[in-house]
Amino acid sequence: MNIKTFVTSVLVLLASVACAQGFKNPVLPGFHADPSVCRAGDEFYLVNSTFQYFPGVPVFHSKDLVNWEQVGNCLTRPSQIDLKGTDGNSGIYAPTIRYHEGRFYMVTTVFPSRRHFYVWTDNPAGEWSEPIVIDFAIGSCDPTLYWDAGKCYFLWKEGDIKICEIDVETGKQLGEIHHLGIGLGGRYPEGPHIYKKDGYYYLLLAEGGTEHGHHVNILRSKSLFGPYEPNPANPILSHFNMKMQNSPIQGLGHADLIQAPDNSWWMICLGYRTSGYLQHVMGRETMLAPVQWETGGWPVVNGDGTLQIDMQCQTLPLVQMAQEPVREEFNYVKRTAPTDSYHSLGLPMGWMGLCNPDYTKYSLTERKGFLRLRPSTIDLSETASPTFIARRQTELNFMATALFDLSHLTEGMQAGITAYAAPLNHYDVVVERREGKLFVKSNVRLGQTSHCEKEIPLNGDKAYLRITSDKDFYYMQASSDGTNFTTLAKMEYRFLSTETIGGFTGVMLGLFAQSNQNTKDYVDVDWFEYNVK
DSSP states (O other): OOHHHHHHHHHHHHHHHHHTTEEESOSBOSSOOSOEEEEETTEEEEEOOOBTEESEEEEEEESSSSSOEEEEEEEOSTTTOOOTTOOTTSEEEEEEEEEETTEEEEEEEEETTTEEEEEEESOTTSOOOOOEEEOSOOSSEEEEEEEETTEEEEEEEESEEEEEEEETTTTEEOSOOEEEEOTTSOSSOEEEEEEEETTEEEEEEEESOSSTTOEEEEEEESSTTOOOEEOTTOOSEEOOSSTTTTOSEEEEEEEEEEEOTTSOEEEEEEEEEOSBTTBOSSOOEEEEEEEEOOTTSOOEETTTSOOOSEEESOOSOOOOOOOOOSEEOOOOOOOOOOTTSGGGGOOOTTOBEESSOOGGGEESTTTTTOEEEOOBSSOTTSSSOOEEEEEEOOSSEEEEEEEEEOTTOOTTEEEEEEEEEETTEEEEEEEEEETTEEEEEEEEEETTEEEOOOEEEOOSSEEEEEEEEESSEEEEEEESSSSSOEEEEEEEGGGGSHHHHOOSOOOEEEEEEEESSOOSOOEEEEEEEEEEO
């Protein structure tokens, strides 16, 4: 080794040690609800709920639990999941990912049918199997798989927490159903997971509802089937107390525990950052905390059962992962996938549609470097699948801008950019053509009310459409030259907050095209840029 290589190696090592002293929560910002994590060797994989969005259940990869990169999705084909008519209160709920003997499994529930199923793969970044349906347990949610002494068990919530041995190849019931209890009596006990350590089976679950009173409890037993005794120090994770009442992070719960290769323990959980007084718009996000778990003892989360945005603790050696670009240029990404897979479109990871999208409405190949959107007669305010592709809002202060080529926008069509929370709650910047001329306007959808604040003409066939936020307000803006922007509307964040409109998702920043009649015309999006202020 020459001196230059030696010095470089030392600097890299020192930088790694220096960086391994803390991190920021959330580790997955924006709508990344109901996290579950597993380990394969020295690699970690994580999944989240997606509800009405498709493809379903993103798969993230990490080497340190802090830095994550999306590598795939579990549900990419219509044959795996039918999301017709789903909204933010339905669709894919609370997945669990587990790794056993070289194979990955993701188990989840689809609403409103309340059908449990799982899929599997040997390559989490590739395509996953067709669903294996659990036909003996329909109802409730939050299933998981657990292996013990060579047997596979299905664990779920249906009134109380239940467990049953299954044939993992078929999903068929093999043994009797055992009842593990209802937790500690909090509302909506959910997200049960079992871990075996030091001769005990530990049962982790969330209670309090996925709102401000959400928290995590743990129980243990010498037998898999109980009885389970609660930890005297429960809850082991909660911000529903005086100490954390002013924390910007609230609603902590729905957790999963993982042991790293160095034998340290960690907790992944959900929580949300508030925009104003106990209201949030970005959905439930994925948080991380260290866990001290002494032999024969109870797990202690971050010393006192709370967590912070700035976590000051020793981490695993940090390994950076690829980040989403500030500017998405919409270049086609070739992936090995069947033609009925969403991945075959070549769209960037992290971008999703609603329900089961019509693949013929999207193209990255018809015009190189552009996203072509063909309008649907379904508009954004319907609980269906409009021509719409979106990514998550990840920070309270942001600027999202897209450049549209409107040369082929014809009368009866609309296209634009939206801050989308639900079919009846979204803020849009909309372009349309009337009598040969282009106009841009705001559209504010608030429940049964739809309002246009301001409209201006556009010059030329290009439009720069923008939505920005300063935490308190969203601003809808437009420009013909990319320099001089006109504000078309200003709206409060709270009309897109979960506390105002309900549902389980967060604000998505999307591009759309719609028409009042069937047409072969289209719009092209040159780029989309997302800047955090």
